Amino acid sequence: MRTHYCGLVDEALIGQTVTLCGWADVARDLGGLCFIDLRDHEGIVQVVAEPEAATEGNAEVIAAAAAVGYEDCLRVTGEVRRREAPNAKIPTGQVEVVARRIEVLNKAEPLPFHSHENAGEDVRLKYRYLDLRTPEMQRRMRVRTKLVRALRRWLDEAGFQDIETPILTKATPEGARDFLVPARMHPGEFYALPQSPQLFKQILMMAGFDRYYQIARCFRDEALRADRQLEFTQLDIECAWVGERDVQDATEAMIRAVFREVADVELGAFPRMTYAEAMRRYGSDKPDLRIPLELVDVDALVKDSEFKVFTDWAGVDGGRVCALRVPGGASLSRKQIDEYAAHAAKYGAKGLAWAKLAENGDVSSPIAKFFADGAFAALLAHVGAGGGDLVFFGAGNYATVSDFMGAVRLKAGREFGLVAEGWAPLWVTDFPMFEWDEEAGRYVALHHPFTAPAVDDEAALRANARSAVSRGYDMVLNGNEIGGGSIRIHRSSMQSAVFELLGIGADEAQAKFGFLLDALKYGAPPHGGIAFGVDRIAALMAGTDSIRDVIAFPKTTTAQCLMTGAPSTVPESQLAEVHVQVRRKQ
CATH class of the missing domain: 3.30.1360.30 (GAD-like domain)
Structure with a gap:
């Protein structure tokens, strides 16, 4: 339907006839002389319909241009010429397209908000398809695309294998509530959506894959905020035969390369700071050093x-x-x-x-x-x-x-x-192994229960659990935790000791994690990894405080999709198929 993109029309096309498709960003009728700013995902170009064109059908072109409204979907054919009054603010500002034909492919009704207005987020999310059309949202989503492409390229060239892990899996405690999926063919039983691919990627190391990565979708049923969603995307990485510095040095090099490629940013030094020092000096385990x-x-x-x-x-x-x-x-x-x-x-x-x-x-x-x-x-x-x-x-x-x-x-x-302006990265290391939960009367894992303790002795860990330090580490950038990882437990006896300290008895551990405990018995190598929040990194690169601005269809802070109306009720017949009975809220 088109020969060129609006935002790519340049001086090399002067004198040529082009056909463009896009939306009318601005339409101005100056009494027979009409200007249309035509926009597609590449940008905007000025289209002009003028009486002086004196070509066959010109009156129809001017009439069509005069009738164009905001966000009308158009196809325009015309000749590229140099603008008498260039616009240095846009890449196409040296040229314009003199319309020879204007087709309205779809007339837009009056819109609920204007892209040049500061519409409220609820309105933007309800009409997300209109919000995503705006140049700013197009730019942000392009940043995300470039980020994912750069991450994949770096990891592929470094010899990592992209391996998918299951979405329907077993419910296991990892610090947040699971989303449960009823198993129709197994009445009364449930799958869980993964909070992360944690156990599967560890088992891949035990299976000899050495270097793994995945752009993984993860799900956590927890309260939402600007930097948290029910479903999110993380770059998951795991390596065998490594220590902390091996993982940190490799992924630091990756993040440097990706920021250089995508954001044209040279990140400075990555200082290292213990968790204890970060809390003492800054009151945060992700301090903003700016x-x-x-x-x-x-x-x-x-x-x-x-x-x-x-x-x-x-x-x-x-x-x-x-x-x-x-x-x-x-x-x-x-x-x-x-x-x-x-x-x-x-x-x-x-x-x-x-x-x-x-x-x-x-x-x-x-x-x-x-x-x-x-x-x-x-x-x-x-x-x-x-x-x-x-x-x-x-x-x-x-x-x-x-x-x-x-x-x-x-x-x-x-x-x-x-x-301060700029970027302030750092590594936060030596996290506590456990936190004491007064309400539950037991320890909980600060990261997750598969993180290795710094002490490699089960008896010493049991004797000093309250002060035990883990082999966990986070990458922080401008006060945001963009990546978190650890060296994992690779011996079954140590994993059992950690479960015991977390109040997970032997029978419960076998029921929930028996496959992991068994795998650890068969020559599991030392291994570790890290997971990066793709949404958070994209938001930082795009210059926005909210990850909702770099996710195509996010949920609100009340965990709703305003566009589709999710979550919603389902018919009793559908619930019966999956053997579920709902207790309705009074």
Whole structure:
């Protein structure tokens, strides 16, 4: 139907006749002289219908151009010529197409939103096909396509094998709820959609495939947010006969090459930082190093104060009292400070103490009165606070304080313009092996239950489970975890010990993971890998904060597809076929 794409018409085609197909992005009738910005997935070119053309049927062309509306689907045939008034903002801005024929292939009804408007996300998602037509969404999806192509090329050339693993699999605990699929041919039994290909890729290493990868679809029934979806895409990688640095060095080289190819970005050095250091300095296991602010522990300086919130936690095992200096923060009003406290409360804070330092050195703080003469000034000096600064204080359980003070750090860094330009990658290593779940009264795996501990002795692991460190590692970029992996357990006895510590008894372990435990007995090699979030990397490359902007048909934060109406009820007859009875919500 066409000879050329709109966005690829250039000066080399001047004097030639072309046929283009696309949508009317803008149509302007200037009293017989009509301009149409014709758009396809390659870009926009200006089409002009003018009385001076004086060709057979020209009146019909002008009439057709005058009747064109926004987003009408058109086919245009005409001659390419040089524009008298070039448009340097678009690649085709040196030329235009003088229309000889305009066909309306499909007239568009009035649209629910205009692509040049800032429509709400709910409207954009309900009419996703219109949203995806817009140049910005076309650009973002092209970034994603280029990213996946570059990843595949690098891995293929490095000798990795692309192997598919099952979508219908067995329900196994990996930290989130499974999506269950009723098995029609096995009444009362269910498949689960994979949270990741974790166990299958490990078994591929035991099967001798050495280097595996897959662009895998994964499913987790968990709460949604800007960087999380119920279904998502990850680049899954596994290698045999490797240690941590083998996996890290190889995938770091891959990420460097891909960013260079797709985003024209040279990533700088990848520093290494332990989980403990990241939490101590930044209150996050994925710190954004572009923000220079750091948390400072002040337990020793507040333990003798009369402020009970501090003294209850200072020096206590598992407790923390820390401070965050915000340069120029003294300009905040009391209402704005309260907004920071409300933000911290979302992350578990029961309060947020603060102190302002005026330019002349005067101190304003509701907690200063609880300190002896000179003690509060010494505290502020220890934090490095000076005139015009604001200091926030947090106290409580170590993990909770780290979380909410880390969130305050990010908010302050962004609102005070402290986020440096560019890219700040790093590796976070030496994660805790377990977390203690007070509610469940047992340990849970911080990564997943197949991560190897740093100590290669089952008895030592059992004796020091609370302080055990894993061989896990994450790649972080600008405050986003873009990849997470570990060296895996490759001995059946160690895997059984980890299951035991997680409260998974021998019978349950055999029922859920018997195939893995058996495979580990037959000469399983040391192996490890990593999984990268394709959606997150694409969003970073495309310059957007939400992965929904690089997914063609995402779900809302309420886990719905507004375009199709999913999820939805199904007829009782269909439920009966899969032997399922639904308890309707009252």
